[in-house]
Amino acid sequence: MRIHRSILTALLAAVAALPLAASAHTGVDGGMHHGFTTGFLHPLTGADHLAAMVAVGFWSALAARRAWPDLLWAPLAFAGMLLVGALMGLAGVQLPAVEPMIAASLLVLGLLVAARVRLPAVVAMGVVGVFAVFHGVAHGYELASEEGAALTLAGMVSATVLLHVAGIAAGWALRHANAWLPRVAGAAVLGLGAALLAQAI
Template sequence: MRIKNGLIATLCLVSPSLYAHTGGHIDHSLISGLLHPLTGIDHLLVLMAVGWIAAKQGGKAVLTFPAIFLALMASGALFNVYAVQIPFVEAFIALSLVAFGLLVTINQKQRAKILFLGVSFFAVFHGYAHAAEIPTDSSALMYFSSLMLMSLVICLSGGLLGLSTGKRMNHLFSLACLSSGLYYLAAV
């Protein structure tokens, strides 16, 4: 029931009624940034996995794992802004789905913590890709700030799902990450 209510609330936040106001109070950059992480299943699944893994760790990890991931995402965006070329971005994003899909299934807290720190470097590729997709008619700062805010919300939502679901949902979510990652790897 809580998951259903959360889904309804999320859908209301991104519903077309947001666009019904004609007074120009909502900046295009803000809306684009908020919606961008919701439009790509690869980014959505990885962000949810970060929260899911953090919830399984508990304690400080609930906030520090998303903070680490988002900070590394921001650094990846800076690489793009300063025209640092990173090869194979899409392949690394696909690999991140596989890595985080596997991490969701690890139950040993210490091992999962070490592995999380190891695979967090994938966040750089996600940030790089997000920065590359900033619309030219948008304020880059507004767009990326709202993108990061929505990314945090998705991470925290993944954490809530990780806390409120059992083993079966863990395995289904892991399977979704793994199969999506393998699909994207085949397409790259």
């Protein structure tokens, strides 16, 4: 029990610190613009993407009525549409308000986590899928003129899946915990989204 509490305390501390972390995107990492490792590490160093990916898994676990397959719908939709968005960005497709939409995704996900909102699977997939496109497009724009984009995208998708799994594990562990624990996590994500939105507009 003490081990579980220590893990949860560390997790909540990390989530609470997200608003203090700097947003980072591929292309500003000291010259390492492509490759599987760079793509894999990117979601782990960008607070906006890390928070969104963990929050999707976290929310899925909190809101799931049953472990299978309810846990998977939203994370799969996010990972799949992230890849679609990245391919759109690589192809030069222009979308408006990319950074504001990334910030808005954190606001919405933070609210969903804090309130433990349950949505039908199709609606949940649609919500996270739309936001994932903007996260993916941001990556695609930055990779459009680089070599090794396919490996970088593979790395990013792999890291995304692992972050979803981490979020699911944390959310599942907190399903029956005190209600304020998920609210703190949701509020931290929401706070990060608000800070990023203020910078983007």
